[in-house]
Amino acid sequence: MRYGRRxxxxxxxxxxxxxxGRFRGCGYRITVPREEILSVLSNTSEHLSAEEIYMxxxxxxxxxxxxxxxxxxxxLEEMGIVIRIDAGDGRxxxxxxxxxxxxxxxxxxxxxxxxxxxxxxxxxxxxxxxxSKTESGLSKKYKFKILNHEITFxxxxxxxx
Amino acid sequence: MRYGRRxxxxxxxxxxxxxxGRFRGCGYRITVPREEILSVLSNTSEHLSAEEIYMxxxxxxxxxxxxxxxxxxxxLEEMGIVIRIDAGDGRxxxxxxxxxxxxxxxxxxxxxxxxxxxxxxxxxxxxxxxxSKTESGLSKKYKFKILNHEITFxxxxxxxx
DNA sequence: TTATTATTGAAAATCATTTTCATTATTGAA
DNA sequence: TTCAATAATGAAAATGATTTTCAATAATAA
Numbered sequence: 001m002r003y004g005r006r007x008x009x010x011x012x013x014x015x016x017x018x019x020x021g022r023f024r025g026c027g028y029r030i031t032v033p034r035e036e037i038l039s040v041l042s043n044t045s046e047h048l049s050a051e052e053i054y055m056x057x058x059x060x061x062x063x064x065x066x067x068x069x070x071x072x073x074x075x076l077e078e079m080g081i082v083i084r085i086d087a088g089d090g091r092x093x094x095x096x097x098x099x100x101x102x103x104x105x106x107x108x109x110x111x112x113x114x115x116x117x118x119x120x121x122x123x124x125x126x127x128x129x130x131x132s133k134t135e136s137g138l139s140k141k142y143k144f145k146i147l148n149h150e151i152t153f154x155x156x157x158x159x160x161x
Numbered sequence: 162m163r164y165g166r167r168x169x170x171x172x173x174x175x176x177x178x179x180x181x182g183r184f185r186g187c188g189y190r191i192t193v194p195r196e197e198i199l200s201v202l203s204n205t206s207e208h209l210s211a212e213e214i215y216m217x218x219x220x221x222x223x224x225x226x227x228x229x230x231x232x233x234x235x236x237l238e239e240m241g242i243v244i245r246i247d248a249g250d251g252r253x254x255x256x257x258x259x260x261x262x263x264x265x266x267x268x269x270x271x272x273x274x275x276x277x278x279x280x281x282x283x284x285x286x287x288x289x290x291x292x293s294k295t296e297s298g299l300s301k302k303y304k305f306k307i308l309n310h311e312i313t314f315x316x317x318x319x320x321x322x
Numbered sequence: 323t324t325a326t327t328a329t330t331g332a333a334a335a336t337c338a339t340t341t342t343c344a345t346t347a348t349t350g351a352a
Numbered sequence: 353t354t355c356a357a358t359a360a361t362g363a364a365a366a367t368g369a370t371t372t373t374c375a376a377t378a379a380t381a382a
Contacts, residue, residue, distance in 0.1 A: 033329085050369080067372090068331070090338090130291050134283070142319075145316045151312050155306045161306045226363070228364095235340095251337075
C-alpha cells in the first residue's frame with residue numbers, strides 16, 4: 001500500500017549539518033523544512049529573498065509553506081546563522097553568516113536600480129583599523145554596545161548603468 | 162460668509178526655502194504640503210518615518226494626506242534632498258541629506274532593539290582614505306558606478322542594553 | 323512505543339507603501 | 353489680474369511582504 005504523504009521523513013541519508021549542534025544546544029528541533037532551507041542557503045552564493053528560498057525548496061519538497069520559510073529565517077537570524085540584508089526594494093534578502101567552510105568577512109555592493117547584491121572581500125584588511133578605532137570611540141561616546149557593523153556601497157551595476 | 166477651506170494658501174509669510182530653487186529648476190511646483198514636510202524635516206534632528214512626519218505636519222495642516230507624504234518623500238529622495246534609512250524594523254525613516262546650514266557627512270548607529278538611530282560624525286576624516294581607495298577599487302573590479310556609501314554600526318543603545 | 327509539545331501549513335490578518343481617480347491648486351501666458 | 357493647462361493632492365482601494373492564528377502533524381525524551 002502506498003501512502004501519499006506530504007511530508008518527507010528525516011533519515012540516515014539526510015546529512016548532519018554543522019548547524020545541527022547549535023539547534024540542539026538551543027533546544028530547537030531539527031526538521032525537514034529547516035534542513036531544506038539551510039541546504040538552499042548553503043548551496044548558493046546569491047542573496048535570496050524568502051520567496052526565492054521558498055520556490056527553490058518547493059521543487060524538491062512541495063509540502064513546504066511560505067510561512068515556515070519566514071519563521072525559519074527569523075529563527076536563523078536570531079541565532080546569528082543568517083544575515084538579513086535590506087536592499088531597499090521592500091523585501092529582505094538572506095545570506096549565510098558563516099557556513100561549514102567559514103565564509104569570509106565581507107561587505108556589500110548594492111545596485112540601486114535592480115537590487116542586485118554583490119559581496120566583496122576586498123580592502124577588509126585596510127578596514128580593520130578604522131573599524132576598531134571607530135567602534136571603541138563610538139561605544140564610549142554614545143554608550144552603545146556595538147555588536148556588528150556594515151559597510152555598503154550603493155550604485156549602478158554594469159547592466160543597469 | 163466663511164468658508165471652511167481644507168487648504169492653506171501659500172503666501173508672503175511662507176519663507177523661501179533653499180530647496181525651492183531646485184524644485185523650480187526641475188519643473189516641480191512649490192506647494193503647501195511640500196513646504197510643510199520640508200519644514201518638519203528641517204526642524205528636527207530625529208530620523209522620522211513617513212507616518213511621524215504626517216502626524217507632525219497634521220497638527221498645523223490637517224488637510225494633509227499620508228499619501229502625499231509618501232509621494233513627497235519619494236520625490237525628495239530622488240532629488241537627493243532626503244536620505245532614506247532602513248532601520249530593519251519594516252518602516253523607512255528619513256533625514257535631510259543637506260540642509261540650509263549644510264549638514265556634515267555622517268553615518269549611523271542603530272539600536273537593534275528599539276530601532277533608534279544616532280548620527281555620528283566622528284572618525285570621518287580617518288574614513289576618507291579607506292573609502293576612496295575601496296570605492297575606486299570596487300568600481301573597477303565589479304564595474305559598478307558607485308554613487309554613495311553607508312557605514313552603519315548595529316548594537317544596543319544605553320536604554321536597551 | 324507513547325506522551326509531550328515544538329513545528330508546521332493554510333488562511334486570515336497586518337501594516338507599510340503604492341495606485342487610482344476625481345478634485346483642486348500652482349504656474350505661465352494672455 | 354484672469355485664465356487655461358496640467359501637476360499635485362487626498363480618499364479609498366489595491367498591493368505585497370510579512371505575521372498571526374489555529375488545528376493538525378512530527379520530533380523528541382522517556
